Amino acid sequence: MRLLEYQGRLLLKEAGITVPEGAVTESPEEAFRITSEQLNGKAVVKAQVPVGGRGKAGGIKIVDSPEEAREVSKSLLGSELKGEEISRLLLVEPVNIDREFYTSVLLDRGTKGPIVIFSVEGGVDIEEVAAETPEKIHKVRPDPIMGLQPYMIRELLYEAEIEDEVFKGFYGLVEKLFRAYQEYGATLVEINPVGLTKGGELLALDSKVKIDDDSRAMEEVKRVLPEGEERRDKTELERKAADAGLQYVELDGTIGVIGNGAGLVMATLDVLDQKGGQPANFLDVGGGADADLMAKAYEIVTEKEGLNGLFINIFGGITRCDEIAKGIVKALEEKEAELPLVVRLTGTNEKQGRKILEENGIHAAESLDEGADNIIEKSSN
Amino acid sequence: MSILIDSSSNVMVQGVTGGEGKFHSRQMKQYGTNVVAGVTPGKGGSEAVGVPVYNSVKEASSNHEVDVSVIFVPAKFAKDAILESVDNGVDLVVCITENIPVHDMSEVYHYVMNYTNSQLIGPNCPGVISPGASKVGILPGDVFEEGNIGIVSRSGTLTYEISSELTDNGLGQSTVVGIGGDQIVGTNFVDVLDDFDDDPETELIVLVGEIGGSEEERAAEYIEENLTTPAVGYIAGFSAPKGKRMGHAGAIVSGEQGTAETKAKVLEEQGIPVGRSPSELADLAARAMGS
Numbered sequence: 312m313r314l315l316e317y318q319g320r321l322l323l324k325e326a327g328i329t330v331p332e333g334a335v336t337e338s339p340e341e342a343f344r345i346t347s348e349q350l351n352g353k354a355v356v357k358a359q360v361p362v363g364g365r366g367k368a369g370g371i372k373i374v375d376s377p378e379e380a381r382e383v384s385k386s387l388l389g390s391e392l393k394g395e396e397i398s399r400l401l402l403v404e405p406v407n408i409d410r411e412f413y414t415s416v417l418l419d420r421g422t423k424g425p426i427v428i429f430s431v432e433g434g435v436d437i438e439e440v441a442a443e444t445p446e447k448i449h450k451v452r453p454d455p456i457m458g459l460q461p462y463m464i465r466e467l468l469y470e471a472e473i474e475d476e477v478f479k480g481f482y483g484l485v486e487k488l489f490r491a492y493q494e495y496g497a498t499l500v501e502i503n504p505v506g507l508t509k510g511g512e513l514l515a516l517d518s519k520v521k522i523d524d525d526s527r528a529m530e531e532v533k534r535v536l537p538e539g540e541e542r543r544d545k546t547e548l549e550r551k552a553a554d555a556g557l558q559y560v561e562l563d564g565t566i567g568v569i570g571n572g573a574g575l576v577m578a579t580l581d582v583l584d585q586k587g588g589q590p591a592n593f594l595d596v597g598g599g600a601d602a603d604l605m606a607k608a609y610e611i612v613t614e615k616e617g618l619n620g621l622f623i624n625i626f627g628g629i630t631r632c633d634e635i636a637k638g639i640v641k642a643l644e645e646k647e648a649e650l651p652l653v654v655r656l657t658g659t660n661e662k663q664g665r666k667i668l669e670e671n672g673i674h675a676a677e678s679l680d681e682g683a684d685n686i687i688e689k690s691s692n
Numbered sequence: 693m694s695i696l697i698d699s700s701s702n703v704m705v706q707g708v709t710g711g712e713g714k715f716h717s718r719q720m721k722q723y724g725t726n727v728v729a730g731v732t733p734g735k736g737g738s739e740a741v742g743v744p745v746y747n748s749v750k751e752a753s754s755n756h757e758v759d760v761s762v763i764f765v766p767a768k769f770a771k772d773a774i775l776e777s778v779d780n781g782v783d784l785v786v787c788i789t790e791n792i793p794v795h796d797m798s799e800v801y802h803y804v805m806n807y808t809n810s811q812l813i814g815p816n817c818p819g820v821i822s823p824g825a826s827k828v829g830i831l832p833g834d835v836f837e838e839g840n841i842g843i844v845s846r847s848g849t850l851t852y853e854i855s856s857e858l859t860d861n862g863l864g865q866s867t868v869v870g871i872g873g874d875q876i877v878g879t880n881f882v883d884v885l886d887d888f889d890d891d892p893e894t895e896l897i898v899l900v901g902e903i904g905g906s907e908e909e910r911a912a913e914y915i916e917e918n919l920t921t922p923a924v925g926y927i928a929g930f931s932a933p934k935g936k937r938m939g940h941a942g943a944i945v946s947g948e949q950g951t952a953e954t955k956a957k958v959l960e961e962q963g964i965p966v967g968r969s970p971s972e973l974a975d976l977a978a979r980a981m982g983s
Binding site for chain 1: 968
């Protein structure tokens with residue numbers, strides 16, 4: 312899960328990294344109050360949306376008075392930035408920065424271990440720096456079992472020619488950032504820019520944090536973040552599905568889809584798409600789904616408005632077809648089907664599953680192609 | 693012939709007394725797999741699905757010859773279970789468990805690669821089957837048939853879909869390997885490709901990939917440079933939107949990277965035809981097999 316800036320800030324702060332004074336809000340009145348009471352009358356107002364390049368897109372504004380904070384907040388809240396609706400603003404104190412740097416720790420798919428990156432080019436897109444001036448990017452790859460060693464931090468900072476007066480500060484920052492990566496089970500912790508003040512203080516001015524959904528530290532992460540705040544990037548149905556333990560992604564089409572296994576559901580969406588159908592969602596009931604979970608999946612998928620058909624495509628493995636069939640029957644008992652329904656059922660305990668469906672008047676298609684053709688035909692009537 | 697497992701492979705089940713462990717151990721036995729022992733800490737001395745249960749892998753492997761371990765334990769114990777097997781010298785460890793923390797897998801991956809001679813398949817995978825000989829994992833046995841196509845896949849159920857299409861078209865399989873859909877898995881496409889290339893029974897390789905990462909691209913280049921066995925491919929996720937994680941932790945398109953379109957293009961440039969649907973893939977495979 313990707314955290315918004317103000318959420319990542321809370322985790323970094325908890326890890327002992329200094330961030331500028333600030334607070335988050337949803338209302339212009341509160342923006343006024345925060346600016347006058349907490350930030351000495353001046354503030355940087357930052358839209359909290361999960362996209363990069365917010366400054367250039369107009370999502371970051373500097374205000375010189377509480378009144379201006381209120382006006383700017385009024386115009387930002389509810390508007391869209393790069394397709395994302397702005398529902399929250401982070402207000403922080405403006406700080407006088409002498410120089411800007413970049414540092415991050417990420418889990419690399421290639422080496423399957425962490426990479427620690429440091430650069431004197433802060434405040435700009437690091438991928439651009441990597442493309443144009445790769446010599447300004449310094450990396451170390453700690454062994455995931457041994458962790459980050461002191462010599463590695465020294466190596467990074469000497470390569471970047473960090474001066475003696477601030478060396479210790481940077482050393483501590485990188486050390487804390489790596490600890491945050493480990494302790495929260497993060498896949499990315501990035502501070503860009505790191506601000507160095509005239510007084511030699513280091514501040515995390517902006518950050519990007521991603522936490523592994525299966526992290527052992529999820530409880531800890533949720534403790535630090537305000538309740539329910541970690542999933543603001545999901546739609547209401549997506550949140551509901553996540554609570555039920557289902558992988559659901561809302562799409563734009565009209566045919567609801569339930570399947571088991573991410574790969575098979577993706578293939579199902581592709582086949583529907585190629586045949587001219589428009590999938591309304593991705594829903595993976597996962598491995599070993601039982602009747603209750605299947606019924607829940609049915610409930611969530613059919614809750615979306617504007618559907619004109621439902622396609623259930625199950626290939627049993629760890630999932631048993633009889634459980635799936637029971638779930639479908641259960642769901643239909645609870646909520647009478649108003650939609651055309653096509654079920655394709657095969658694999659583990661297929662015979663038992665088909666029998667349960669047939670006893671309830673549902674014929675199961677034999678192949679993915681047949682099922683997809685059937686639902687497209689039925690849903691376009 | 694086959695790769696990784698055959699009818700002589702002796703299999704131990706970690707988590708044999710749990711619901712899934714028990715169900716699939718029974719299914720494996722019915723298929724003909726030599727399930728020789730089970731391990732569940734605290735349940736040693738009992739019996740499950742007709743095999744003795746031990747408290748530790750050490751005990752199990754000192755009483756039985758164990759070639760393969762298959763793991764069904766819950767995610768938070770999976771790292772421990774994998775390490776217990778590799779530290780006791782089990783050659784092949786197949787981890788079915790999903791939702792293992794990626795940091796656990798980062799550590800396990802480096803440990804297994806650097807400090808042991810074991811091979812890990814998975815996690816979050818369906819396992820391995822050599823049709824007619826042995827299956828280790830959760831794959832439904834009756835969709836597979838003995839034959840000459842080797843399949844390697846990142847997905848579970850999609851692998852069954854494709855295998856069943858092939859079987860229906862009279863195209864059997866030598867071995868089918870599900871490597872798992874997580875960001876970090878013990879065995880990658882290229883590791884399996886070499887084994888297939890060395891297997892005289894495998895005449896065609898089917899590579900089943902999906903959006904995200906660049907493993908398929910690496911595999912395509914590897915096939916072109918190093919393999920004599922021909923290959924065909926399938927990529928899931930042509931209609932997937934950008935930036936949304938499609939179920940698997942690894943299945944996400946970021947920017948222009950990792951789309952099904954770019955992957956298919958790379959495969960095709962390396963001379964590997966790509967099917968747009970499972971049934972189209974079966975047609976391509978039939979053509980490549982000359983039937």
